[in-house]
Amino acid sequence: MDMAVPGLQQGAPYAGMPTWYAASANPAPQRPVLQGAQRATVCVIGAGFTGLSVALELAEKGIDVIVLESERVGWGASGRNGGQLINGYSRGLDVLEARHGPAVARALGAVALEGAAIIRDRVARYGIACDLVDGGLGVALNAKQMRALEDEQRVWAAHGHAGITVLDREALRGHVQSDRYVGGILDPLRGHFHPLNYLLGEAAAFEQLGGRLFEHSRVTHVDDSGPRPRVVTAQGEVTADTLVVCGNAYLGKTLPRLSGQIMPVSSQVVTTEPLGDLAAQLLPSNACVEDANYILDYFRRTADGRLLYGGGIVYGGQDPASVEAKIRPGLIKTFPQLKDVKLEFAWSGTFAMTLSRMPQIGRLSPKVFYSHGDSGHGVTTTQLLGRLLGEAIAGQHARFDVFAELPHPPFPGGQRFRAPLSTLGSLWYTLRDRLGV
Known part of the structure; x- marks a missing residue:
């Protein structure tokens, strides 16, 4: 490279x-x-x-x-990481209400937007140069995912965040020039930056x-x-x-005592060569994008006109043999016009996952x-x-x-079997995403 x-x-x-x-x-x-x-x-x-x-x-x-x-x-x-400000948690507030009751869900919802507000406040207060851009999209690849995003918009509105807009396929093309998506939601309180x-x-x-x-x-x-x-x-x-x-x-x-509670998971990211005017054509509003798959892809423009594209998790935290081979297929499905693009950077990062995803x-x-x-x-x-x-x-x-x-339930199978068991579960959800069920 x-x-x-x-x-x-x-x-x-x-x-x-x-x-x-x-x-x-x-x-x-x-x-x-x-x-x-x-x-x-x-x-x-x-x-x-x-x-x-x-x-x-x-x-x-x-x-x-x-x-x-x-x-x-x-x-x-x-x-x-992908540098995206996504509000809330890895489980929706409706899921958390079903698990823990309405009082806990209200308490979690009351602070769910505070993290992004802290970032914006510190960038302004301390003059941090980190290319902060407001606005982000959740996008659907099928009708089931679109219904889930519409439900997400309603749940956020019930918790006081009424600014999320539902976009149909045509409206979404004003933000993402890709034929892959059937619609999405636009959240002005999302955003992206140079982490x-x-x-x-x-x-x-x-x-x-x-x-x-x-x-x-x-x-x-x-x-x-x-x-x-x-x-x-x-x-x-x-x-x-x-x-x-x-x-x-x-x-x-x-x-x-701590390492046994979490599982390391690697995520992969690539950036293209500078695309010139093409970057703005692909993502006209400069909003960041996250799809609704169980193992999701995410992407955005960078300040110097590249496309940053990530996804492809590996349970257990191991790096794949080739980051580019893991990420490029999804990038090309999203933007076929980039089939010959040069990827100038490719890397992995490891985050910690809990069984509850909280x-x-x-x-x-x-x-x-x-x-x-x-x-x-x-x-x-x-x-x-x-x-x-x-x-x-x-x-x-x-x-x-x-x-x-x-509550913090342990992973089934302990440290030895947590990765393979999680991989099996992800294969089931990935198949459901592909079938749209």
Whole structure:
């Protein structure tokens, strides 16, 4: 793959991260490696969406925070995803009402739009250059999916979001020049951005407020047996009054009590060569797009006129032999006119999925909080959960408890069989999508 793309920073500041995001990242400093013994009021593990969200939330309150990152800011899924702001959760509010009752559904619905609002507020407040664009589409490939999107519009309206518009096939073509879809919904509160640049902007704001951020500082051990949690890395340690664990799928086996609750899942993304005027012809309104399949595809324009296209999950987190081979067929079905297009970047990112498809936040002990398992809906949900974690650490538990009290059933088959069993289930739902039943 030819990575020499004119006008992009080749690998700077993220050499070894072969993504379009890394190549187009804003300048960022090399943060220090943690060395020696450090003290903080709060220590956060992970400088991705959740970790930086809670860290900035606390720094804005004047709380002394240290963030430890095993690689670089945004190195994991937070800096590799599709960059789409999709409101809500991986399960609809109607599904959550059926599972947990109307009171829980109302509480979850009341905060479901807050994550995207936090992103927009921070972009404006801190002047973060991340190509933020408003507007996003959910699109249907058959009549059954279209009915489901119409139901989604009605459910959102019942929870106070009345701005979603239902589009028939002809109206949708004003946004997506593809014959593949029968209709869709347009949500003005969705949107898209450059996720890595957003994270770099959050990190800079956090440091300006006095926060300390250490990169290449992988946590090797956590001791929460004493009055204050102690976090150990290869060259140093942090003692804090409170620890927040936000490693998600990249936490590994550092805290087995957490890793057993989630399953790593990889998702693949490609970006084309610059398309010139063709990019605007394919997506005239510059809205991002997500289809309604069980294993969905998503795509959007980039600020430099490429098409970014993703999907193709792999349960267990393994990368496919060829990202391009996994993604190109869907891209060509959507836009046949791109059959000969060059794909200049192709990469994988790993997110954490729960059996319920709802994020998990809670406590491992009175002084150790955690958040993980956003299940493919992490861009906006992580911002919300970072705020709720900040509230709980400051002593305000009401909104945090709504999520913390949700049940977290284990995967059938345990860690050994969860991936193959999930794959079998996905094959059934994929067949239903193809048959439109």
